[in-house]
Amino acid sequence: MKIVVLAGGISTERDVSLSSGTMIYNALHRLGHQVIMLDVYLGYPEEEIGQIFELNKEWAKDMGAIGAKNPDIEAIKAKRSGDSKAFFGPHVIDICQQAELVFLALHGENGENGKIQAAFDLLGIRYTGNDPVGCALAMDKALAKELFRFHEIPTPSGMTLRQGEEIPEQIEYPCVVKTTCGGSSVGVYIVHNQTEYHTALHDAFTYENEVIVEQYIKGREFGVGVVGGKALPVIEIAPVTGFYDYKNKYQAGSAIETCPAELPTDIALSMQKCAEQVFKVLRLDSYARMDFLMEDNGAFYCLEANTLPGMTPTSLLPQEAKEAGYSYDALCAWIIRMAMEK
Numbered sequence: 001m002k003i004v005v006l007a008g009g010i011s012t013e014r015d016v017s018l019s020s021g022t023m024i025y026n027a028l029h030r031l032g033h034q035v036i037m038l039d040v041y042l043g044y045p046e047e048e049i050g051q052i053f054e055l056n057k058e059w060a061k062d063m064g065a066i067g068a069k070n071p072d073i074e075a076i077k078a079k080r081s082g083d084s085k086a087f088f089g090p091h092v093i094d095i096c097q098q099a100e101l102v103f104l105a106l107h108g109e110n111g112e113n114g115k116i117q118a119a120f121d122l123l124g125i126r127y128t129g130n131d132p133v134g135c136a137l138a139m140d141k142a143l144a145k146e147l148f149r150f151h152e153i154p155t156p157s158g159m160t161l162r163q164g165e166e167i168p169e170q171i172e173y174p175c176v177v178k179t180t181c182g183g184s185s186v187g188v189y190i191v192h193n194q195t196e197y198h199t200a201l202h203d204a205f206t207y208e209n210e211v212i213v214e215q216y217i218k219g220r221e222f223g224v225g226v227v228g229g230k231a232l233p234v235i236e237i238a239p240v241t242g243f244y245d246y247k248n249k250y251q252a253g254s255a256i257e258t259c260p261a262e263l264p265t266d267i268a269l270s271m272q273k274c275a276e277q278v279f280k281v282l283r284l285d286s287y288a289r290m291d292f293l294m295e296d297n298g299a300f301y302c303l304e305a306n307t308l309p310g311m312t313p314t315s316l317l318p319q320e321a322k323e324a325g326y327s328y329d330a331l332c333a334w335i336i337r338m339a340m341e342k
Contacts, residue, residue: 001033001034001101001336002033002034002035002098002101003028003034003035003036003100003102003103003336004035004037004038004095004096004102004103005021005028005035005036005059005060005102005103005105006037006038006040006092006096006106006116007020007021007022007037007063007105007106008038008039008040008041008042009039009040009087009108009109009110009111010041010073010076010077010109010110011073011106011108011109011110011111012070012071012073012109012187013108013111014070014071014073014076015070015071016310017106017107017108018039018063019063019310019312019313020105020107020311020312021037021060021063021105022037022060022063023311023312024105024332025037025059026060027329027332028103028332031329031332031333034053034054035059035103036052036053036057036059037060037063038059038092038095040088040089040092040106040116041077041080041087041089042076042079042080043080043089043091043092044089044090044091044095045081045090046091049091049095049098052095053098053099087116093123096120096123096125097123097124097125099125100126101127101339101340102120102126102127102128103127103128103332103336104116104117104127104128104129104308105308106308107308107310109181111308112135112138112139112306112307112308113135113139113140113181114131114132114134114135114136115132117129117130117131117132117135118132126340128286128336128339129286129335130286130287130288130307131283134282134284134285134307137283138282138284138288138304138306138307139181139307140180140181141178141180141181141212141304142160142180145158145214147281147282148281148302151277151281153274153278153281153302154299154302155301155302155303156176156216156217156293156301156303157214157215158176158212158214158215159212160211160212161212161213162209162210163209167198169194171197171213172215173191173197173216174190174191175190175191175197175213175214175215176188176189176190176212176213176214176216177189177191177197177200177201177204177212177213178211178212178214179207179208179210179211179212180208180210180211181208181210187204187207187208187211190216201213217293217301218295219293219294219295220236220238220293220294221236221237221291221293221294222234222235222236222237222261222263222271222292222293222300223237223289223290223291223292223316223317223320224272224275224292224320225288225309225317225321226275226278226279226284226288226290227286227287227321227331227335227338228286229276229280230276231272231275231276232317232320232321232323232324233260233261233268233323234259234260234261234263235258235259235320236257236259236261236262236263237255237256237316238255238257238258239254239255239256240254240255240256255314257314257316257319259320259322260323264298267300271294271300274292274300274302275290275292275302278302278305279305282305284305285342286335286338286339287309287317287338288305288306288309289305289306289316289317290305290306291304291306311328317331318331
């Protein structure tokens with residue numbers, strides 16, 4: 001099958017996307033597909049694209065590893081010649097239309113918010129992952145939390161603030177300040193006093209015009225992947241230091257991950273059932289990963305859903321799939337089958 005792995009872009013999760021894309025690209029090669037990898041923003045600068053799938057080229061070479069800090073997006077934009085306003089780089093759409101399938105390895109803004117999925121639907125391009133509606137509902141954490149509360153899914157209490165609105169001063173500390181549509185813990189701050197609160201709001205508003213201020217939950221952190229509506233084994237994430245931020249997510253040795261998580265059977269099953277309910281409530285139809293925090297008394301809270309979860313060497317979904325009996329390659333093949341059956 002002719003497949004394009006689409007990665008990169010200009011979100012704060014660009015490096016994560018390139019790492020996911022490289023892993024997926026190599027897996028699809030092992031599965032025998034004709035596969036190329038494209039940076040969705042930088043595109044393919046060469047004019048001749050008619051036989052692009054026949055080129056003998058290592059497309060994932062030198063795509064780069066994940067740094068300890070999120071990438072300099074302005075520096076990435078400077079690399080593209082010509083029109084830098086359009087999201088899709090040179091020939092990206094033309095090449096994707098030649099493919100039988102586009103495997104989306106994008107993360108963050110314009111990868112998980114449904115815009116690319118909607119564009120591809122209009123252009124008749126088949127792709128992996130969830131549809132535009134599910135992506136949009138899950139990406140907007142404020143909207144997702146409204147749906148969680150309506151459907152009685154446990155989630156931390158909180159409020160949404162827009163830039164320019166009056167800032168409430170009566171806040172219970174510690175609390176969490178985070179962007180509504182961010183990912184990989186970029187733009188997430190745990191604050192303990194009013195000074196940190198105002199600093200966190202200022203920093204969060206540099207990413208987006210809307211932020212969430214929510215209840216701080218002290219406890220253990222878990223992830224539950226759901227593929228085709230069925231939950232995978234629960235995985236626990238324990239950062240060596242600090243919380244599960246950008247560095248601890250992607251730098252090897254920064255977190256201890258245990259799968260299956262060491263939990264009482266009834267709590268593990270309840271968390272899996274909750275993840276499946278979140279999947280349904282957000283109208284997801286392919287695969288996703290739900291993030292949870294659990295207090296010492298066993299009460300757990302769903303934080304969010306990730307509609308294109310990481311597929312990097314340290315990512316959680318592949319570890320969960322392995323515990324369920326699916327190798328990395330088998331997981332990719334499963335995702336492809338779901339896309340082709342939709």
